[in-house]
Amino acid sequence: MSTTAPSDDIGTRLRLVRQIYGLTQRELARRAGVTNGAISLIEQNRVSPSISSLKKILDGIPLSLADFFTHNFAASDQVFFAAAELTEIAFGETVSMRMVGGNLKERALQMLQETYQPGADTGEEMLRHQGEECGIIVSGSLTVTVGAQEKTLQPGDAYYFRSDIPHRFRNPGPASCQLISASSPPSF
Amino acid sequence: MSTTAPSDDIGTRLRLVRQIYGLTQRELARRAGVTNGAISLIEQNRVSPSISSLKKILDGIPLSLADFFTHNFAASDQVFFAAAELTEIAFGETVSMRMVGGNLKERALQMLQETYQPGADTGEEMLRHQGEECGIIVSGSLTVTVGAQEKTLQPGDAYYFRSDIPHRFRNPGPASCQLISASSPPSF
DNA sequence: TCCCGGCGTTTAGAATACTTAACAATTTTG
DNA sequence: CAAAATTGTTAAGTATTCTAAACGCCGGGA
Known part of the structure; x- marks a missing residue:
């Protein structure tokens, strides 16, 4: 029942969100049906907006009140990652x-x-965890086992399965194999 | 980035939360440093509270703004479960x-x-999933394997481990074994 | 250089939220 | 049962928020 409470600095929070979405005060005001002055005052914490105003403004982004208060926008500002920035x-x-x-x-x-x-x-003791996962072979080949099914995938081939089905990956070929995978939620 | 949006009927929502916590308007007002009239007006949706007021009020419960907007209070009203109500x-x-x-x-x-x-x-292909789990033996005995460790537990004995460590349960005895377990998050 | 358009900010006044203090209805208590 | 305390609601006045319109600032194009 206890979510980590975000800062109650609503003004900074709103300004950050607005800028992340690439909106000006006037553009957001137009979409939300409020005045740009109101947004300016709120962002400076010179007033504490009513829920109805804040909701109108967030609808213009759009973003729910729950998301506005829940998410940590300051932490998720990096969008692009150079190859050298990927964690090994x-x-x-x-x-x-x-x-x-x-x-x-x-x-x-x-x-x-x-x-x-x-x-x-x-390994033979198959992997199992919550979530779903998906991948595409980039180069080489890879033998993927999912439950009772098994297939050797070539570049361009892909897989998608619920991660709670026991699964295993092997590279049978003479060359190394590269693939891109995605899973949700993250397992590490 | 998209949480299920709760109803924006703030008044009903606040009244529900207040009653769940067993508070009267006046008691909550006293704790929050606002007047009971304000809470009454908000709960009737006759006004749309400012964030500062709503935060003061929620602090008196206490409950964070994020939790207030995130959780579905209406859905979690059952507290007691008769033995016959447990899902088989x-x-x-x-x-x-x-x-x-x-x-x-x-x-x-x-x-x-x-x-x-x-x-x-x-089964020998050990269980693995996210989260943590814990249990206490009520009757009979049970052999629990967690990673490299293994022990046969008697009534009153208990276990606690991270669920991503491979684990296994077996009943070696001649009698059936009962236990109570808890895990987080739920796996089904 | 000057002008134009867009940006965020500010100010005065209109609209809304909140307080104070009362009211009616219900529950508690002697 | 009656007095008293407690509950939620409401009316009038005060405090706050929001709007409308202006301000100053900056950058781009004649």
């Missing part, structure tokens, strides 16, 4: 991953660039 | 569970009364 994760000698946005908080999604060396295998 | 879940012939609050939405916690018949076994 290694599993033994044969499997390595590069994660997008490893520094972000409260992610709902995880995207990885994975590399399987020849012979790499996640 | 069966796994094969040897394991059965009875869940508390199976009808509730947005649970953060799952509590089960589990029964393992003699010889019951969750």
Whole structure:
């Protein structure tokens, strides 16, 4: 019953959200049906808006009151990640991953660039966890086992399954295999 | 980025929360440092409170703005569950569970009364999932394996582990085993 | 350079929220 | 049962928010 409380500095919060969405005070005011002056005063914390006003304004973005108070907008400002910025994760000698946005908080999604060396295998005791996952082979080939099904995927091929179905990845070929995967929620 | 938006009927919402917490308008007003009249007007939707007022009022409960807008208070009104109301879940012939609050939405916690018949076994391919779990043996005995550790628990004994550590439950004895377990988040 | 358009800010007045103090209805208590 | 305390609601006045219209600032184009 206890969500981490965001700062009650509504003004800064609103200004941040507005700028993230690339709106000017006047443009947002027009969409929301309020005056630009009101938004200015609120953003300076010179007034404490009524719920009805705040709701009108957020509707112009659009964003729900719940999302406005729940999410930590300050923490999620990085949008683009250079290849060198991806977080490296290694599993033994044969499997390595590069994660997008490893520094972000409260992610709902995880995207990885994975590399399987020849012979790499996640092991016979199948992987199982909550959520769903999906991937596309970029180069090389990969044998994917999901429940009773098994297939060797070539570049361009893809998979999608509920992660609670036992699954396993192996690289049978002589070349290393690269793929891009996404899963939700993140498992690390 | 999109949470399910609660009704924007702030008045009804506030009245519901206040009553759930067993407070009168005057008592809440006293704690919050506002007048009972203000709370009355807000609850009737005759005014749309300012954020500052609403925050003061919620502080008197106490409840954060984020929680106020996020949670679905109307849905979580059942507090007591008769034995007959527990939801039955069966796994094969040897394991059965009875869940508390199976009808509730947005649970953060799952509590089960589990029964393992003699010889019951969750299997060699160990269980793994997100969260944490905990249990206490009520009757009979149960062999619990968690990672490299294994122990046969007697009535009164308990366990607690991160659910991502592979685990397994078996009933080695001649009698059936009952236990009470809790896990978070719920896995079904 | 000057003008134009857009930006956020400010001010005076209209609209709304909040307080104070009373009221009626119900429950508690002696 | 009657007195007293407690509950939610309401009316009038005060405090606050919001609107309308102006201000000063900055950058781009004749």
